[in-house]
Amino acid sequence: MKNLRYRQYRDRLMEMLLVAATIIVLVPLLIIIVHVVVNGFSALNWEFFTEELGSPSRALQERPTGLVHTIIGTVVVDFLALAIAVPVGIGAGIMLSEYPEHMLNPTLRVMNDTLNGMPAILKGLFAFVLIVKPMGTFSGISGAVALAFVMLPIIARTTESALLSIPWTIREAGLAIGLPRWRVVLSTVIPAAKTGLVTGILIAFARAAGEAAPLLFTSFGNNYLPNHWSGFILEPVDTLPQRLYSLAISPYAEWHAMGWAAAILLLGFVILCFTAARLATRKRFKT
Amino acid sequence: MLSIRLFFIALILVIFTISCGNNGETDTDVQALTGQTASGEQTSRERRMGLIGAGATFPAPLITAMADEYRDITNGRVTLNYQSIGSGGGIRQFIEQTVMFGMTEAFLSDEVMANIEDQTGGTAFNMPITLADVVPTYNLPGIDKGLVFSGEVLVEIYLGRITRWNDPKIAELNPDMDLPNRQITVVHRSDGSGTTNVWTSFLTRVSDEWRERVGFATSVNWPTGIGGNGNEGVAGAVINTPGAIGYNSLTYAILNNMSYGSVINQSGNIIEPSYEATSEAANIDLPEDTRVLFTNTPAEYGYPIAGFAWMLVYENLDQNRAIQTERQARELIRFLLWTITDGQELSELLGFARLPQAAIERNYAMIEQLKWNGREIGREILEEEQIL
Numbered sequence: 001m002k003n004l005r006y007r008q009y010r011d012r013l014m015e016m017l018l019v020a021a022t023i024i025v026l027v028p029l030l031i032i033i034v035h036v037v038v039n040g041f042s043a044l045n046w047e048f049f050t051e052e053l054g055s056p057s058r059a060l061q062e063r064p065t066g067l068v069h070t071i072i073g074t075v076v077v078d079f080l081a082l083a084i085a086v087p088v089g090i091g092a093g094i095m096l097s098e099y100p101e102h103m104l105n106p107t108l109r110v111m112n113d114t115l116n117g118m119p120a121i122l123k124g125l126f127a128f129v130l131i132v133k134p135m136g137t138f139s140g141i142s143g144a145v146a147l148a149f150v151m152l153p154i155i156a157r158t159t160e161s162a163l164l165s166i167p168w169t170i171r172e173a174g175l176a177i178g179l180p181r182w183r184v185v186l187s188t189v190i191p192a193a194k195t196g197l198v199t200g201i202l203i204a205f206a207r208a209a210g211e212a213a214p215l216l217f218t219s220f221g222n223n224y225l226p227n228h229w230s231g232f233i234l235e236p237v238d239t240l241p242q243r244l245y246s247l248a249i250s251p252y253a254e255w256h257a258m259g260w261a262a263a264i265l266l267l268g269f270v271i272l273c274f275t276a277a278r279l280a281t282r283k284r285f286k287t
Numbered sequence: 288m289l290s291i292r293l294f295f296i297a298l299i300l301v302i303f304t305i306s307c308g309n310n311g312e313t314d315t316d317v318q319a320l321t322g323q324t325a326s327g328e329q330t331s332r333e334r335r336m337g338l339i340g341a342g343a344t345f346p347a348p349l350i351t352a353m354a355d356e357y358r359d360i361t362n363g364r365v366t367l368n369y370q371s372i373g374s375g376g377g378i379r380q381f382i383e384q385t386v387m388f389g390m391t392e393a394f395l396s397d398e399v400m401a402n403i404e405d406q407t408g409g410t411a412f413n414m415p416i417t418l419a420d421v422v423p424t425y426n427l428p429g430i431d432k433g434l435v436f437s438g439e440v441l442v443e444i445y446l447g448r449i450t451r452w453n454d455p456k457i458a459e460l461n462p463d464m465d466l467p468n469r470q471i472t473v474v475h476r477s478d479g480s481g482t483t484n485v486w487t488s489f490l491t492r493v494s495d496e497w498r499e500r501v502g503f504a505t506s507v508n509w510p511t512g513i514g515g516n517g518n519e520g521v522a523g524a525v526i527n528t529p530g531a532i533g534y535n536s537l538t539y540a541i542l543n544n545m546s547y548g549s550v551i552n553q554s555g556n557i558i559e560p561s562y563e564a565t566s567e568a569a570n571i572d573l574p575e576d577t578r579v580l581f582t583n584t585p586a587e588y589g590y591p592i593a594g595f596a597w598m599l600v601y602e603n604l605d606q607n608r609a610i611q612t613e614r615q616a617r618e619l620i621r622f623l624l625w626t627i628t629d630g631q632e633l634s635e636l637l638g639f640a641r642l643p644q645a646a647i648e649r650n651y652a653m654i655e656q657l658k659w660n661g662r663e664i665g666r667e668i669l670e671e672e673q674i675l
Contacts (some may be wrong), residue, residue, distance in 0.1 A: 138339070221370045
């Protein structure tokens with residue numbers, strides 16, 4: 001009996017430790033979210049979504065000012081990055097999981113992990129040398145390339161593990177009816193692993209959406225909307241994480257408030273992505 | 288399966304829009320070019336133009352406000368995108384030719400000037416646009432304002448020799464103040480900064496010892512003190528540390544309700560930092576290229592810790608890869624001209640000192656030399672505006 005009770009106590013103790021660990025993880029997150037919302041809510045008004053930022057004197061003289069160009073710019077740059085990273089990342093993931101015997105794979109795996117661990121600012125530097133210098137100007141597309149390098153290793157990794165989680169019998173079934181290998185991957189393995197792929201893409205997207213460092217010397221920033229909408233791709237573009245930083249280090253209280261509001265937007269955006277990823281994975285267990 | 292198909296459709300759409308974007312850009316470019324040759328009777332949308340500049344953080348409020356104003360008065364024709372990335376960044380990107388102009392609080396060194404001359408066949412101009420003033424900021428409970436410093440005292444504090452606020456040397460300058468027996472915490476910038484350049488150049492000019500031991504630059508080997516990143520880092524450290532002394536630009540100190548002291552200038556006058564006193568400091572015999580530091584100014588009522596903030600442009604504008612068309616170069620020159628004339632009206636409102644007339648004259652002379660493929664477009668614009 002004593003032995004059993006001792007075991008039960010030990011079990012309860014371990015459970016309490018785990019709950020404590022969970023709370024320790026959640027509390028700072030909650031504090032951050034509450035703090036950001038409390039500080040930024042007052043600056044979230046209609047103009048915030050419809051006006052350009054302009055100069056600080058606009059905010060000081062209470063003329064309309066907002067971040068419409070930043071919001072659009074963030075969406076354009078992030079989705080452009082996604083469009084670049086997804087095909088390449090999923091391709092690399094397929095390579096790692098479906099062609100394990102290929103001689104390039106050991107190198108690819110090491111390179112992918114290196115890329116994942118590399119500081120984001122170096123990816124920005126790479127995009128600077130690759131695109132900004134030859135183009136002669138900062139641009140949204142160079143920012144997108146830098147962010148694509150942030151997304152790429154994550155997408156490749158999650159694709160690989162999602163595909164590996166599909167039983168080999170499914171592939172064997174496909175091969176048995178005479179399908180070529182690439183057709184097996186495209187038509188049976190990928191659809192089966194769909195939710196895993198979507199999750200990986202969303203996680204990569206959310207991760208890249210919060211990066212400011214790779215954008216500093218690529219998309220550069222802008223206080224206005226471009227003259228022509230193609231300017232979102234070919235000219236300097238504002239993005240939320242980077243604008244958040246520059247608003248925060250400015251000396252103006254009005255800009256600080258806008259910075260908090262920008263943080264709400266960015267946080268909401270990221271939480272939305274992760275929630276979507278969560279929902280996508282949950283569906284898999286239902287069916 | 289459906290969602291994958293949808294995804295690929297979306298992907299194709301994105302790629303399609305990108306290529307469309309490219310076409311759109313070339314179209315407007317072509318129209319802009321033909322429009323120009325056909326006497327400029329095009330709709331305003333095609334005549335719109337973006338200029339890009341980057342650099343010093345200190346003049347950013349003024350430059351961006353000028354950009355706002357200029358966009359208004361040109362009816363949206365010219366939009367200037369200025370990003371504050373610091374003086375060092377401004378010089379770097381100017382040399383990398385990713386911006387049409389750079390802004391800096393430390394003028395280009397002879398070495399950099401020589402390199403640019405080798406590469407572009409012309410010089411780079413340092414054009415003063417506004418003035419930077421650096422004030423000693425402090426945190427002494429009970430003494431909100433009016434503390435007086437001299438160059439010697441500031442040097443001794445920053446060398447770590449005066450360590451308490453009731454030191455006789457400080458008391459001598461402030462006979463009416465009840466100085467506390469409190470330790471002085473020295474705060475300086477930890478990043479490369481034009482503000483540090485102005486501050487240390489003042490200390491260098493008033494003290495031989497400082498010149499030999501530390502010297503002046505955008506970042507130096509500080510003998511003592513703690514570092515703060517950016518104006519905001521120094522301000523944060525000073526505001527949160529009773530007994531701290533730091534240095535910030537005047538505008539920054541005012542906007543953040545910091546205490547700042549007056550400084551005794553070369554003529555022995557106690558100068559309270561003000562925009563007039565800063566403008567007065569620049570009222571000296573300027574060299575033609577305006578690459579001069581006038582800290583410890585000989586001007587009788589000039590504030591001694593002040594310097595220019597310069598706009599950097601290439602003499603041969605066509606050699607700057609960031610400027611692609613002659614029209615862009617012309618708009619850049621027009622904007623430049625406006626900033627040193629009508630644009631100066633915005634100064635006081637935003638907490639900046641106006642350019643002295645001597646600096647404006649020097650700027651005219653430099654604008655006159657600006658060229659596009661050998662053509663003197665700077666002179667042409669000055670003639671158009673009836674300044675020559």
